[in-house]
């Protein structure tokens with residue numbers, strides 16, 4: 001994939017999850033502690049997220065995947081990558097309960113977490129379903145693999161609620177990119193069932209990214225210095241979840257990187273800069289958040305250009321006539337004027 005196509009794809013993933021929602025964070029209440037104001041924004045954000053999810057993003061494993069269009073010729077590498085991503089999704093009990101314990105006093109985050117758990121639970125189910133229906137794995141093989149995973153437990157990689165908000169924002173964007181790259185591979189191999197599956201899954205991940213992004217923006221608005229310091233720290237220590245817990249991950253990671261789906265080097269170039277740019281922070285903050293000087297300058301220029309384009313488009317929408325509107329002069333008047 002060339003650089004422009006990939007940049008467009010990343011841009012689509014960044015923004016897709018906020019389709020139908022205004023890209024602004026709710027206003028904080030004028031009174032109350034910073035914590036109370038942040039909580040208010042989280043809850044309001046969750047309500048918007050949930051409404052949008054219920055109206056536009058629900059999908060059904062049985063009904064919405066063309067299961068008769070799996071391709072028996074799909075490669076073993078693709079099957080291995082699907083199985084590996086299923087393994088990451090299988091630590092759901094730890095993700096939900098450990099994060100829930102950390103944020104249980106936040107109504108917005110806790111209710112989001114419950115909904116997130118439901119959406120994530122479908123991801124391992126649907127990927128396993130594809131492994132079995134495509135004939136790449138038997139039911140027994142899937143069960144045995146599952147058994148081999150559940151002995152280990154995932155632990156929180158960061159200690160505070162703010163750092164975990166930042167971590168999950170980055171991780172959801174990386175996951176969305178993983179699934180989008182794998183979807184392209186599935187399409188190239190002619191497996192429509194897998195391609196459709198991955199379209200649904202990556203759109204969930206993109207929506208998750210956007211909820212967490214709005215949370216980080218709320219923190220940035222009300223606790224800017226602490227949040228920038230945390231962003232720098234989390235980016236520096238970032239690793240995708242659960243890899244250390246999955247048997248034979250090194251081999252799987254090589255297959256994933258070899259297929260151009262995801263790798264540690266891609267993380268810096270494809271995830272860090274677009275995510276930082278998408279937060280809409282200042283030039284100085286981009287540098288303080290750890291983006292190297294030249295990259296920070298480019299990211300800030302790009303963000304400025306995008307904001308200017310959006311302003312121009314908004315201006316044009318306000319002052320141009322909608323398509324299909326009748327001309328200003330009525331036809332009979334034009335007729336009169338055209339009499340020689």
Ligand SMILES: [Fe+2]
Pocket residue numbers: 089120123175205
């Ligand atoms: Fe997922």
Ligand SMILES: [Fe+2]
Pocket residue numbers: 120172175204205208
């Ligand atoms: Fe997700």
